[in-house]
Amino acid sequence: MTGSVRRSLLFLDVDGPLIPFGAVSQPYPPYVTGPELPGAHANPLLTRINPEHGPRLAALPCEVVWATTWMADxxxxIAPRIGLPQLAVVVWPDPSDIDDHDERNGLHWKTRALVEWAAGRPFAWVDDDVTDTDRAWVAAHHPGQALLHGVDPRHGLTDSDYAALDSWLRQLV
Structure with a gap:
C-alpha cells in the first residue's frame, strides 16, 4: 500500500500558550512585527506574541491545528505575525450542545471535540486549562496516543515546553 503516513496532530490554544497573561512582576515585552499585519490595531494583546513561536512550531514533527476560540481569526x-501558513482550525460545538454534566465533573469543554477531531490519530494538546480530568477522559476514550500539555499562562510556551513536545512527538515518528 502506498501513501503517506498521517502525522501526529498538535492542537494549539492561543490565549495562554501564545499570548501570555496573568500576574507578573514586570510588563510583558512587546514584539513589534510590523504595523501592516492583520489585527495590529484590533487587539493590543497581539504584541505579546513572540515571533519565534512560528519557526519553533513549524520545526515540530507534527501537523499544527488551531484549537482556540480565535478559530479562523x-x-x-496570528499566523502571519509568527510566520506560519494557514492552519486547520477546530470548529467548536455550539455551546448548547456541550454536556453540562462534563463541565460539572471538571472536563474541559474542548476535550470531547478534540478527541473527535483527532479520529484516532496521536495528538498533543497545548492549552493552559488542561486538567487531570481531561487526561483521564482522553486516556479512556481515545485509541491513539495523546499528550495533554499544560502551559503556565503567565509565561506562555517556554523552552522547556518545546523540549517536552519535541521529545514526545519524535517518539511517535
Whole structure:
C-alpha cells in the first residue's frame, strides 16, 4: 500500500500558550512585527506574541491545528505575525450542545471535540486549562496516543515546553 503516513496532530490554544497573561512582576515585552499585519490595531494583546513561536512550531514533527476560540481569526491575525501558513482550525460545538454534566465533573469543554477531531490519530494538546480530568477522559476514550500539555499562562510556551513536545512527538515518528 502506498501513501503517506498521517502525522501526529498538535492542537494549539492561543490565549495562554501564545499570548501570555496573568500576574507578573514586570510588563510583558512587546514584539513589534510590523504595523501592516492583520489585527495590529484590533487587539493590543497581539504584541505579546513572540515571533519565534512560528519557526519553533513549524520545526515540530507534527501537523499544527488551531484549537482556540480565535478559530479562523487565528489564521488571519496570528499566523502571519509568527510566520506560519494557514492552519486547520477546530470548529467548536455550539455551546448548547456541550454536556453540562462534563463541565460539572471538571472536563474541559474542548476535550470531547478534540478527541473527535483527532479520529484516532496521536495528538498533543497545548492549552493552559488542561486538567487531570481531561487526561483521564482522553486516556479512556481515545485509541491513539495523546499528550495533554499544560502551559503556565503567565509565561506562555517556554523552552522547556518545546523540549517536552519535541521529545514526545519524535517518539511517535
Amino acid at each position: 487565528a489564521n488571519e491575525c
